[in-house]
Amino acid sequence: MNGIHDMGGMHGFGAVDRRRDEALFPEVWQGRVCALAGYAMGAGLANIDAFRHAIERMPPDRYLSDGYYGRWLYALETLAAERLGGDAAVERPDHVGSVVREIDREPRFAVGNAVRTWNRHPQGHTRLPGYARDRRGVIAEVHPACVYPDTNAGGRGESPEYLYTVAFESRELWGEEAEAGATVYIDLFEPYLEALE
Amino acid sequence: MTADHQHGNDSPATRTEALEALLVKKGLVQSAAVDALVERYEQDIGPLRGARVVAEAWTDPAFRARLLEDGMPAIRELGFGDNTDAHVARLVVKENTDSVHNLVVCTLCSCYPWAVLGLPPAWYKSPAYRARAVREPRRLLAELGLDLSPDVEVRVWDSSAEVRYMVLPQRPRGTDGLGVEELTGLVTRDSMIGVEQL
Numbered sequence A: 001m002n003g004i005h006d007m008g009g010m011h012g013f014g015a016v017d018r019r020r021d022e023a024l025f026p027e028v029w030q031g032r033v034c035a036l037a038g039y040a041m042g043a044g045l046a047n048i049d050a051f052r053h054a055i056e057r058m059p060p061d062r063y064l065s066d067g068y069y070g071r072w073l074y075a076l077e078t079l080a081a082e083r084l085g086g087d088a089a090v091e092r093p094d095h096v097g098s099v100v101r102e103i104d105r106e107p108r109f110a111v112g113n114a115v116r117t118w119n120r121h122p123q124g125h126t127r128l129p130g131y132a133r134d135r136r137g138v139i140a141e142v143h144p145a146c147v148y149p150d151t152n153a154g155g156r157g158e159s160p161e162y163l164y165t166v167a168f169e170s171r172e173l174w175g176e177e178a179e180a181g182a183t184v185y186i187d188l189f190e191p192y193l194e195a196l197e
Numbered sequence B: 001m002t003a004d005h006q007h008g009n010d011s012p013a014t015r016t017e018a019l020e021a022l023l024v025k026k027g028l029v030q031s032a033a034v035d036a037l038v039e040r041y042e043q044d045i046g047p048l049r050g051a052r053v054v055a056e057a058w059t060d061p062a063f064r065a066r067l068l069e070d071g072m073p074a075i076r077e078l079g080f081g082d083n084t085d086a087h088v089a090r091l092v093v094k095e096n097t098d099s100v101h102n103l104v105v106c107t108l109c110s111c112y113p114w115a116v117l118g119l120p121p122a123w124y125k126s127p128a129y130r131a132r133a134v135r136e137p138r139r140l141l142a143e144l145g146l147d148l149s150p151d152v153e154v155r156v157w158d159s160s161a162e163v164r165y166m167v168l169p170q171r172p173r174g175t176d177g178l179g180v181e182e183l184t185g186l187v188t189r190d191s192m193i194g195v196e197q198l
Helices: A028-042 A046-057 A061-066 A068-083 A170-177 B012-025 B029-042 B046-058 B061-069 B070-075 B127-132 B137-144 B181-183 B189-193
Strands: A115-118 A136-146 A161-169 A184-189 A194-197 B089-094 B102-106 B153-158 B162-167
Touching: A028 A046, A028 A068, A028 A170, A028 B012, A028 B029, A046 A068, A046 B029, A061 A068, A068 B012, A115 A161, A136 A184, A136 B089, A161 A170, A170 A184, B012 B029, B012 B046, B046 B061, B046 B070, B046 B162, B046 B189, B061 B070, B061 B089, B061 B162, B089 B102, B089 B153, B102 B137, B102 B162, B127 B137, B137 B153
Parallel strands: A184 B153, B089 B162, B102 B153
Antiparallel strands: A115 A136, A115 A194, A136 A161, A161 A184
């Protein structure tokens, strides 16, 4: 979805405040939320993709104001409200362990192939960042097939797809003002990509 | 859009207590286990693992080759790579050289190599870092004190799926005589994300 979470390339957030010695959890509740998320998902509240999508569905102002673990808390509350109503049993999640899957077809692309990303704006979850939509890149690495987040987040099954690391020249992404000598590598699923002659 | 009523107006601490009570009541978590996991995050899982991996790679060329080939099996040799980040597909380690500098980000959320670096620092999760690392990495690095020569290519790794990235920084000059333990002490978390050189 075209949401506030898709931050690559945005202006206006200022300088990065890099502190080296801050506490991992400045407030006690943040540590508990972190651990609760791990256990609740392991026990079947939601898979990782549904959890990420629950964060993306937050109102944009809350996304910015609640902070990192605040967003986790909000997403867990959303999922609990949606899935723990009444006495219904919680289903096991689709996956707790690794997202890698064996599939009975070969990858469509090989290292060095030129590709273009699709220009789609799905309302649901996707892992193609907006800044890399409809852009030309080159396959840099072919990974094993993995659970496809776009379907898995919405309860429409794992439908595993091959995963690729795709290299994009900075200029292709950011135009004439792009910094020289920079390449951005993005991990993208096969359906996002079409072959480029 | 999600209604706000299920999130209430209470403080995050109060909301967390209510959430935990519900999850316990539904049988999804046990409070004692949550206590133990928080303690583990705070004390056991952290960037010291990554620092050890880097020091081994600096001193053992065969290990370095295996690490760059496929990160997860290599870190398991050192006893790391437990179920800290169980859903992850691969750990990929990218080596800095005289001509290439690597930088890791996750623009869509804040994916991070928990198995070797622990939980991400606040700045890594900040909107400013997520927004700028892919668009103006050189300017961002310069602001953070790292001025790269124009001859050095910057490679930014946006962790948009379940592949996790760690940077293998260059070994500092003048450390030829040091052993793995001393070298481990020189490796910073931020150098393994790529915002610092040693």
